[in-house]
Amino acid sequence: MLDMADGARLAVGLVERIGEETSRLAHTPLATDGAKREREERIADHAAALKAVSEELAADGLGLDSPELAAIGHRVVHGGQKFTQPTVITEEVVAELEKLVPLAPLHNPANITGIRTAMGLRPDLPQVAVFDTAFHSTMPESAARYAIDTATADAHSVRRYGFHGTSHAYVSRETAKLLGKDPSEVNVIVLHLGNGASASAVRGGRCVDTSMGLTPLEGLVMGTRSGDLDPAVILHLSRNAGMSVDEIDSLLNKKSGLIGLCGDNDMREIRRRIDEGDEQAALAFDVYVHRLKKYIGAYYAVLGKVDAIAFTAGVGENAAPVREAAVAGLEELGLVVDGDLNAVRSGEPRLISPEYARVAVAVVPTDEELEIATQSYALVSA
Known part of the structure; x- marks a missing residue:
């Protein structure tokens, strides 16, 4: 509250x-x-x-x-193409959210339950839905489209939506503030690194690309999710390993990523194992960082000019070795981390790049709850 x-x-x-x-x-x-x-x-x-x-x-x-309660804000994971702004919830809105369940079967049902329960407890109070996908709705079609048959894609709502939108919105805005600029003047690569992980390219306060897609499975290596892989892997496992759709779904979402590579999805434990000479943990870390570095380079190219890279969420805010490794070797792109600044632990937004660096490297703690509350309050008080 x-x-x-x-x-x-x-x-x-x-x-x-x-x-x-x-x-x-x-x-x-x-x-x-x-x-x-x-x-x-x-x-x-x-x-x-x-x-x-x-x-x-x-x-x-x-x-x-x-x-004194002005509104109840609800995080809703998937808004599809219909919901791209915070929305006051009505029965008609709930009905539309139920239609979106196939796009987020693990999340939207729980979101809807929370909404219905809150509406029952305070039917007189505005309830506001804030969507994880909304911030990414500004992606151009060139970034949002998959290169599959258009009629099939449209019939089944297959496109890239992106997630962690409230975090990316908040962190990109706070990064601009840290630089003393308006968000419209800043290009930022946001790296939301937690058990779930995603990257976004934000130009002038608007998302132009993000790593997650139709679901939160695409993109970076995560705690238990694979991130990017050849789609034919799914066909191969079905045809040659005899795995069912549900088994493959479980493999890619719950038994892959860091935990699939080394048996741990806690970066602190992985680093401890690396310090003890564990080769499997070291490989998992290297795969994680390799993918992360690829997205930094890709989004640098998408944006053309980058003012800052912002690390956030549990790993991004706390794992100094990840931040250091992610930008190592990218000096030609203007990316440098100061070892002493990077080692500092703080709950405050801060720069970890030296003053001479062409591109600022920042650590910006995310605050998705505040972002949801801010968007909800702005809507009901307008």
């Missing part, structure tokens, strides 16, 4: 392991400087999770019945 007067957090928390035998709810009431509270119990589904969160907020005087 955020106070939009100054963006301050009034409460933070999360619910995890929803639907498992023992779920966990963590809640910290920042407005009252209260201690963190945790509950471990079975929380059956996302509707029950939201109701449990509402109870915790109410216990601190921040309940969903508060007259």
Whole structure:
């Protein structure tokens, strides 16, 4: 929960392991400087999770019945081509979101459940959907189209949508601020590196290319996702390994990426293993960085002129070796990292390139919750 007067957090928390035998709810009431509270119990589904969160907020005087509550913002993963802006939710909007479930079967159903539950708890309050795909909707057709039969693509909504849009929007804007410029004056390559990872090329505040595609599987090597691969790999595994569509889906989304290469998807553990001489961990790191460097080069070419590269999310913000390796050897492109600046750990946006560097290299902590709240509040207060 955020106070939009100054963006301050009034409460933070999360619910995890929803639907498992023992779920966990963590809640910290920042407005009252209260201690963190945790509950471990079975929380059956996302509707029950939201109701449990509402109870915790109410216990601190921040309940969903508060007259000061202006709106509830919802992250919705896939907006397709229809939703390219934050949208006040109506029954008609929910019906359209249900039509988009085939494009995001693991995410949109849970998003819709959260929306319906919140609408039931506060039917009088504006509910706003903010879409992960929206920031990337400005990509030109040359970047958004796959080179397959157009009629087939259009009939089945097959195109590149991109994800992590709220993060890319926030970080590109904050990077411009860090440089003391307006977003319209800056070209930025944003590298959102977490368990899920994506890159974007942002020209003057508008996305012109991004690494994820129809789904979040395309692009960079991720914690458990393969990223880019020859589509014929899927056909090969089906024909020669006898794998079903569901088995291949599980392989590429849950058993690939870093965990597929070395058995770990935590970059801290991978670096520890490398320091101990583990060759498999070193290979996984090298594959990860090789793909990352390819996208930096590709998006440099797309933009033509780059003012900054911004690292963000869990790995991007905290893994100095990844940042160093990603730009190593790219000095001719104006990319240099200062070792001392790169080693500093901070929760603040900061430059890690030396003053003489032609292209700024930055670490910019992302804040997707603030971005969702900002977009939601701007819409309902307009």
